[in-house]
Amino acid sequence: MHAPVSWLRELADVPADATGADVAAALVRVGLEEEGLSGGDISGPLVVGRVLTVEPEPQKNGKTINWCTVDVGDHGQRVTEGKAQEIVCGAHNFTVGDLVVCVLPGGVLPGGFEISARKTYGHISNGMICSARELGLGDDHDGIIVLSELLGEDAAAALAPGDDAIALLGLADEVVEVNVTPDRGYCFSLRGIAREYALSTGVAFRDPADLAVAQGQGAGYPVHLTDDAPVRGVVGCDRYVARVVRGVDVGASTPQWMRRRLTQVGMRPISLAVDVTNYVMMLLGQPLHAFDLQTLSGSVGTRRARVGEKLTTLDDVARVLDPEDLLIVDGSDTPLAIAGVMGGEASEVTSNTTDVLIEAAHFDPISIARSSRRHRLVTEASKRFERGVDPAVAAVGAQLAVDLLVQHGGGTADSGVTDVGELRTSASIAFDTTLPTRYVGLDYPREEVLSTLRAIGCVVEEGATDGAAGGEVVTVLPPSWRPDLADGPDLVEEVARVRGYDQIPSVLPQPKNGHGLSHGQRVRRVVATTLAQQGLVEVLTYPFVSRDLFDRLGYDAQDPRRRAEALVNPLSEEAPLMRTSVLDTLQDALRRNVARGHRDIALYEVGLVTEGRETATEAPVPGIEVRPDDTTLARIRDAVPVQPRHVAMAAAGDAEPAGPWGPARPFDASDAVAWVLTLGTALGLDLEVASADRAPWHPGRCASISLSDGTLVGHAGELHPKVTATLDLPARSVAAEVDVDVLIAATGKPHQASELSTYPAAHTDVALVVDEPVPAGRVEAALRAGAGESLESVHLFDVYRGEQVGAGRKSLAYRLTFRAADRTLTTDEVSALRDAAVAAAASGTGAVQR
Structure with a gap:
């Protein structure tokens, strides 16, 4: 919000010697953040100039510049002996005879930009023709300022070349720019900022809303307020003031003082009716709208939009309305405007308008905010309504607009005043x-x-x-x-x-002596560190997913992971659900990295997932006076969905690059399984691997990883080809996901270390033939069970398929290592232990020794 210091002086007793910096400092003291300070840093000569000639000159770079001569009055005598100034200009929105703003050599523009005569595009340019942005009047840089458009034809006709443009445009006045936070919407007005300045400095404040409002004689313009679909049970409009001014000369020029103030606050003067509504909005914070009375059908009102309904707004965009959009409609139920956001072009004030209806209303902030975001339409009105407009100032705003139209547009105000609705009053606070x-x-x-x-x-x-x-x-x-x-x-x-x-002093809290990290924190650090040491890169993704993601991941219709919690107010309508798996969002990070050139990449993320509930429980909202009782706290905890912590890994491309040592090795399912097993080793857990069939993994290349007691830890393997195609991932991408809470619970109890044996180990190899579907892990478990306590390790070192073992069969070769704690094992003992292990494998898996 821009606040000209000269305007603030009319509303508060700002000291005569106070600068813009002083005003900004006073506002900062009461919590208003200074965004910038402009004005007051321009020095002349900055003058009015009349364009005498314009010669377009195309350049080699494809750009066309204008070689102009400009009459700058007596200032030309001091620059080029009274001749018209020759100036190069890149804009094209002016022509011969237009009055423009010129800064001549010696002048200084905002930011300390000093102007001098210099050679450019083959000419000596004696100054510059200025745009609004170059003068700090706004962000418009599409063209230079044409004074007849900025000030109006009548005001421009009274100007002469050489007139001081600094005084004309109010550029000597400093303007403080304030960053208004969402909870301080009243500061989106000079009224609010002046009140805060008076609060900070203790000076007197003069409320511009302290204005006598006509009570009205007779019925005003008919207004009907309906809302058949209120948002959160709150009606969209609880106050609507309508005033009619007839016989307005909409072609009349906006007074120069009003144009200058609108320009100072960053708004472009357009026409009398529009300028008056904008001026009142900037002064009081009450957005107004002016309708052409002749386009209405006897009344106005509000209602929610209907499905499929459309409205062409003032920006010439045909918008499809949503049933939650609050509309302004006329007596024939025709939409006139999206309430609080933007009007429609069918009822806008034009050059043929004579009778004007002024609307000053109070709308529900949340309803306006949703409509503004839904249509991606942020206006000065919507910014104020969604932060909260003073409902008590609506009638004052309408009265002030009527007075200005009568005074400067020659109109006559109807005696009737319409003020309908039931205001929601603020609740008292103990x-x-x-x-x-x-x-x-x-x-x-x-x-x-x-x-x-x-x-x-x-x-x-x-x-x-x-x-x-x-x-x-x-x-x-x-x-x-x-x-x-x-x-x-x-x-x-x-x-x-x-x-x-x-x-308020800044006091650093003194930490107390703690007990270090908790067990869960230590496990999480081990997980993150171990994966980083394996070459994976940690990422952090937003835990929000789209509704169609579960279909793209190939989840079954009954998969519990489909039951996701929906956010009431999502950051994006495209991702309204909480993820039920870290892999849901990690795959998108993998896809984005691959798309940006990282072909060989491995990522991991440790984060929370949210388990969906069949029925949600509403949490109580306790007061802040005392600590909630245990029952209330339990109800709050019960209302929060379960959120376990998972770690997911995903990789694509080559695990080992090609080089003199040999060809590249791409990531495969075994890498994903190995990452999980490495986590188990780092945490001192013996994890067991078995084949599995679980989306989104390839059914033939998916493994489940469990604890020795059968508790499921997670899954790992290669992603399904349909999933990689749907998600735009490279073919043969691999992934894994592990429940970290399971790992924390499994390592929560201390383990007693066993004494190391100093006796030599004995090695023996066995080759077992089993049916193809039999998992190697199952054979290994049988060998361990049969070998007894002297078995130190089992290692699978070869898998053979061929004619020697027969179709549908495979040979698994294991190395068994035996070691006794109290003696050296004999050959007969090792053979007996080996035979016992083979017998157990034969009994449990049907294995036959080769």
Whole structure:
């Protein structure tokens, strides 16, 4: 929000010697962030010039420049002995005879940009013809300023070449730009900023809303308010003021003072009716809309849009409306505008308009915010309505607009005034005056607390009721322009900011002696460190997914992972669900990296997933006065869905690059399995691998990994070809996902280390023939069970398929290592142990020794 210092002086007693920096500093003290400071840094000569000639000259780079001569009056005498100035200009929105703004050699533009005569495009350019952005009047840089368009034909006709443009455009006036946070919507107006300045400095404030409003004689223009689909049960419009002004000369020029102020706040003057509504909005914060009365059908009103309904807005875009959009309609139920966002072109004020209907309404902030985002249409009106507009100022805004149209447009106001609706009043707050002292840590006397609350506009009723901490409780009614004040902590923040945030000391908390990391934290660090040591890169993705992702991942219709929690207010409508698997979002990070040239890549992420519920439980909202009881806390915890922590890995491309040592080796399913097994080794767990069939993995290249007691840890393997094609991933991409909470629980108990044997190990090999479907892990488990405690390790070192073992059969070769704790094993003992292991494998898996 731009706040010209000269305009602020009319609303507050700003000292005559106060600079823009002083004003900005005062606003910062009460919590308004300074975004920038402009104006006051331009020095002349900056003058009005009349274009005498324009000669287009195409350049080799494809650009066309204009070689111009400009009459700058007496200033030309000091520059080029009275001749018209020769200036190079790259804009094309002007012609011969136009009045423009020229800065001549010696002038300084905003940012310390000094102008001098210099050679460019083969000519000596004695100055520059200026655009709005070059003068700090706005962001428009599409063309230079044409004064007849900016000021109006009548005002421009009174100008002469050489007139001072600094005074003409108010460029000597400093403008403070304030960053308005969502909770301070009232500061989207000069009224709000002036009030904050007065609050910060203690000077007098003159409220521009303190204006006599006509009560009306007779019926006003008919207005009907309906809302058959309120958002959150709140009606979209709770107050609507309509005023009619007839016989308005819409072609009349906007007064120069109003044009200058609109320009200073970054708005472009357009026409009298539009300029008046914009001026009132900037002054009071109340957006207005002007309708051509002749285009209406006897009345106006509100309703929600219907499915498939369309409206062409003032930006000439035909928009498909949503049933949640609140509309302004006329008596024939024809849509006129998206309420609080933008009007329609069918009812806009044109050069043929004579009678104008002024609308000043109060709309539900959330309804307006959703419509603005839904249509990607952010306007000055929507920015104010979605942050909360003062509902009490609607009639004042309409009255001020009517007065200005009558005064400058020659219109006549109808005697009737329409003001309908039922305003939602602010709720009173029971406030303990000791809260600021207890919350902030500084001493805030009761008198200061009460005076501060009254200074920000609250109505305070003192009482003698003891609060929770023994302090006096008062009843506070927030002002109508502060919808953000809803409870005690909100009022505490007001007390703190008015005294000054700089008064609150910065004290670093002193950490107490702790017990180090918890067991879960240590396990998570081991998981992350181990995967990083394996060459994977950690990433962090947003845990939000689209509704069609589960179909693309190939989940069965009954897969519990399809039951995902939906967000009430998602960041993106395209991703409204919480992920049920870390792999849901990790695959997108893999795809994006591959698309940007990282062909050989391995990623991992440790994060939470959200398990969906068949029925959601509503959580209670306890007060802040005392700690909630155990029952309330239990209900809150029960309402939160289960969120286990998982780690997922995904890779594509080559695991080992090609080189002098040999060809490249691409990632395959065994790499994904190996990563999980390495995690088990790092955590001291014996993990078992078995074949599995689970989406989104390839059914023939998917493994389940479990603890020795059968508890499922996760899955790993190669992604299904259909999944990689649907997700735009490279073919043969691999992935794994592990439940970290299972690993934490499995390693939660201490393990007793066994004593190392110093006796030599004995090795023996066995080759077992089994049916093709029999997993190698199952054979290994049988060997371990039969070999007994002296078996130290089992290692699969060869797999053979061929004629010697027969069709549908495979040979698995294992190396068995035996070691006794108290003696050296003999050959007969090793043979007996080996035979026992083979017998157990034969019994359990049907294995036959080769």
